[in-house]
Amino acid sequence: MxxxxxxxxxxxxxxxxxxxxxxxxxxxxxxxxxxxxxxxxxxxxxxxxxxxxxxxxxxxxxxxxxxxxxxxxxxxxxxLHAEKIKRFISSLGTESFGIFLIHPLVLAIWRKFVMPIIFDYHLGIWLGGAAALFISWLITLVIRRFSIGWILVGK
Missing domain, CATH: 1.10.287 (Helix Hairpins)
Known part of the structure; x- marks a missing residue:
């Protein structure tokens, strides 16, 4: 819904x-x-x-x-008057569907390989959230560069 x-x-x-x-x-x-x-x-x-x-x-x-x-x-x-911040926020909004689709994979890899070596659970959770957002965002940007990328991550 x-x-x-x-x-x-x-x-x-x-x-x-x-x-x-x-x-x-x-x-x-x-x-x-x-x-x-x-x-x-x-x-x-x-x-x-x-x-x-x-x-x-x-x-x-x-x-x-x-x-x-x-x-x-x-x-x-x-x-906000900062143009770079506006572009960043707009890009996150534009790529949100791709981020939504890709972030579970990033989190699964994070939990399997990175969480066991982080000494503090809460730090691992916060860093995992940031990693899921930014890595998914970067992957979505790369996928969008291909001519059929919109099929995978939306328009």
Whole structure:
């Protein structure tokens, strides 16, 4: 559901941004309310409706939080004056589908070969996240250079 909605938002970005800007307070309120409800309700046992309840609240929270982060990133993008940072962020956004497809392979290799030699678990997790992002991004950029690369990593 999230991937399909994200693809639809990407294809209708200007329309979604105009709606999100118009209703930003409502979206933020829904995000905060659903987050608090999800956190509080996590420990509740609401009988046979527990699974449906968590599914609804979790999806409401993740979707509203995603739109809030989209608005925040848009404002930051307009506010930043550093052209290199803007190009980097735009490139990550453009290549996000390829990054999404490739990062599990990078993480699997990381866990198999690198994690056993890192002395601190938390450091290994943070470095693994950074490695998964940047290595996947670089691989996606290389794949895109081929004429049929768009088939593998999207347009």
């Amino acid at each position: 999230h991937i399909t909605l994200g693809a639809w938002i990407g294809m209708n970005f200007d329309f979604i941004m105009s709606l999100a800007k118009r209703y930003k307070i409502l979206i933020g309120a829904i995000g905060v309310a659903s987050a608090l409800t999800y956190i509080y309700g996590y420990g509740l046992h609401v009988g046979s409706y527990k699974r449906a309840y968590h599914f609804f609240i979790y999806n409401l929270f993740t979707l509203s939080a995603s739109v809030c982060l989209l608005l925040l990133s848009r404002y930051l993008f307009q506010w």
